[in-house]
Amino acid sequence: MNITRGFTGRPRVDDPGLPPGQYDAGDEWPVLSAEVTPDLAPADWTFRIDGLVADPRTWDWEQAHALPASAYEGAIHCVTSWSKFGVRFGGVSLDAFLDVVRPRGSATHVVAYAHTGYTTSLPLSDVTGGRAWIAWEYDGRPLPAEHGGPARLLVPHLYFWKSAKWIAGLRLLDHDEPGFWEGNGYHPRGNPWEEQRYSGD
Amino acid sequence: MPGRIGVSARTASVWRTATLTEIRRETPRVSTFRFAVPDWPGHVPGQHLVLRLVAEDGYAAQRHYSIASAPDDSGHVELTLDHVEDGEVSGWFHTVARPGDRIEVRGPLSGFFAWPGDRPxxxxxxxxxxxxxxxxxxxxxxxxxxxxxxxxxxxxxxxxxxxxxxxxxxxxxxxxxxxxxxxxxxxxxxxxxxxxxxxxxxxxxxxxxxxxxxxxxxxxxxxxxxxxxxxxxxxxxxx
CATH class of the missing domain: 3.40.50.80 (Nucleotide-binding domain of ferredoxin-NADP reductase (FNR) module)
Structure with missing residues (x-):
């Protein structure tokens, strides 16, 4: 890295919760979707898991809500450099859905896809073990449409483009199939603690 | 929804030195910054780049900015930046930067918002x-x-x-x-x-x-x- 003449940057904060290259966005929650925000009612929302699973299955809003409730409280990190702390999401752990469809041993990756057509790819190990949710509440209220409501994928330990808004389903694969941003030069995994922003990081 | 063009993963990963050659005032709070990037791989209109400013203690700030210039501008790119209140990066550009300064850029990125000049x-x-x-x-x-x-x-x-x-x-x-x-x-x-x-x-x-x-x-x-x-x-x- 070459020093930029005269650049000092914002005051340094010693915040162990802040990944490298990120700043605390405070109360702001920027919206960065590339698609038109869909007009999607809960009654029209469905979530499907198929691909390398024993029992492919589609849940509607009521069926998904019948699964055990699970919450996430913590930080989220966007690749454009902001992080947001103390966010509270409510929904269902993705493990609860996966337990029903029973992934095959050959499954290594998932493609998450949205009702709008957006896609993102993740290693299966990043969406299991209590680290991923289907979230429909934010701060105790219904998740706003511009933030992915009625329901979005939530994978808070990775950059937030992995947390697909308006989630429609997961397809389990035995290989990595790049999604929307991964096919646009972004990193296949997107771990903020290793600053995996772009391909090659 | 497919992107308009493919994006090279290799292109996105390399940091290149960009030398500021000109600053043009557009409005009271907005200026255009012109850079020479001799090994710029070229872009398609609508794409963005990432730039990095580095402080003496190694602190680095990265930002995504859309490219303002057309592709046929051999070895140059232009960015047009708002002076954001308390913005550590835009503040540097609007109050400190002068021709000859060098920063680092990578990209271009994203084929989604790109327009190759084909469709209306x-x-x-x-x-x-x-x-x-x-x-x-x-x-x-x-x-x-x-x-x-x-x-x-x-x-x-x-x-x-x-x-x-x-x-x-x-x-x-x-x-x-x-x-x-x-x-x-x-x-x-x-x-x-x-x-x-x-x-x-x-x-x-x-x-x-x-x-x-x-x-x-x-x-x-x-x-x-x-x-x-x-x-x-x-x-x-x-x-």
Whole structure:
């Protein structure tokens, strides 16, 4: 890295919760979707898991809500450099859905896809073990449409483009199939603690 | 929804040195910064780059910025930046930077918001959201393209209209707070979109919307209501 003449940057904060290259966005929650925000009612929302699973299955809003409730409280990190702390999401752990469809041993990756057509790819190990949710509440209220409501994928330990808004389903694969941003030069995994922003990081 | 072009993963990963060669004032709070990047791999209008400023203690700040210049600008790229209140990066550009300064850039990135100059382009921007759209307009002119291109650009007042001198008949400015004599004041409405949609170019419009989130929501709703297919609306929001 070459020093930029005269650049000092914002005051340094010693915040162990802040990944490298990120700043605390405070109360702001920027919206960065590339698609038109869909007009999607809960009654029209469905979530499907198929691909390398024993029992492919589609849940509607009521069926998904019948699964055990699970919450996430913590930080989220966007690749454009902001992080947001103390966010509270409510929904269902993705493990609860996966337990029903029973992934095959050959499954290594998932493609998450949205009702709008957006896609993102993740290693299966990043969406299991209590680290991923289907979230429909934010701060105790219904998740706003511009933030992915009625329901979005939530994978808070990775950059937030992995947390697909308006989630429609997961397809389990035995290989990595790049999604929307991964096919646009972004990193296949997107771990903020290793600053995996772009391909090659 | 597929991207318009493929993006090389290798291109995205390399940091290159960019030397500031010129600063041009556009409006009281907006300037254009021109850089020489001798090994710039080239971009398509609408793409963005990532730049990095590094402090002496190793602290680095990265930001995504849309590219303002057309592709045919051998070894140069231009960025047009707002002076953001308390912005550590835009603040450096607007108060410290001078020709000869060197920074680091990587990219170009994203094929989604790219416009290669093939399809009829309906461009809708607000404030500095006009920047990537200007790259498209400049490309259209530089190449003498005949495919239709229309630009709707919303600003608060005439003095805040970036690139005002460069616009021609393809552009309709919309003024939300104050306007020149004889021009209406108010938000962008269906009446701005309707005549463009009525042109019905062969193959239909590919729409590109850039601005704040609230503007992008408003503009994309206007387009959908006017009959533009949602899968042919590409949005870039600030944040």
């Amino acid at each position: 382009a309906l461009l809708v921007g607000a404030g500095s959201g006009v920047v990537p759209l200007m790259s498209m307009l400049r490309h259209h002119r530089a190449r003498g393209l005949t495919v239709p291109l229309r630009l709707l650009v919303s600003v608060r007042r005439p003095g805040e209209l970036i690139y005002a001198r460069e616009f021609g008949a393809e552009t309709t400015p919309v003024f939300t707070r104050s306007a020149p004599e004889g021009v209406a004041v108010g938000r962008m409405t269906a009446a701005h979109v309707a005549p463009i949609m009525a042109e019905r170019p062969s193959g239909g419009w590919e729409a590109y919307v850039c601005g704040s989130n609230s503007f992008a929501e408003h503009a994309s709703r206007l387009l959908v209501a006017a009959g533009q297919p949602v899968e042919r609306i590409r949005i870039e929001r600030f944040g």
